[in-house]
Amino acid sequence: MGDVPVGGGVLVDMPGDGQLLLVRPSEGVVKAFNPACPHQGTTVNPPTGGEITCPTHRSGFDPATGAVRSGPAPKGLTEVAVVVTRTDVVLA
Template sequence: MDRRSVLLCGLAAALSACGEPAPRKTGGAGTARPGDRVVAVSSVPDGSGVLVDMPGNAQLLVVQPRSGEFRAFNPACPHVGSMVNPPARGVITCPLHGSAFDASTGAVRKGPAESGLVEVAVVRSGDDLVLG
């Protein structure tokens, strides 16, 4: 490898491990099916939430808006599909254009998104949440 290739590879490594770029995560349950484990109940902070990796390079946003109440949403912002952040102070935000969603319901609070986050059914099964 010549010097230029080494430098370019070094730069690329910082961005994508110098090879195939990492596939972009999509929102939703991916290839999981009803009854498949999503996350341990203890991993979902009370009053907040967590992004959970799902099979098929997908993610879900699982929230616990009130103690013992769990909901899951497809974290793809309905505006252009970028992944939202877990909630802070009851609000889920999209870092790309600033849309805001209610952490309890997924309803849009502030645009540019014109619709809320899509809910994905989860149910508690012992110490875990599973797809409903």
């Protein structure tokens, strides 16, 4: 995650498990979310300008918690438990 700036994120492919959205909301903190928007299942975009957004109907989510901030999404993004090592981020 060292190449992901604080406030940024990246979509990663998990073999056999689909995708995860990994975000770095602050220094030393890594969060993982299921990137499917709860509204219609569209894959959300990594955070820019302090918000994760859905490209379909513009729902906005907090990158630190996944909570919905705006738009038609009925709930926030589902957090996925991960463990961060010196070189990897793995499912917990």
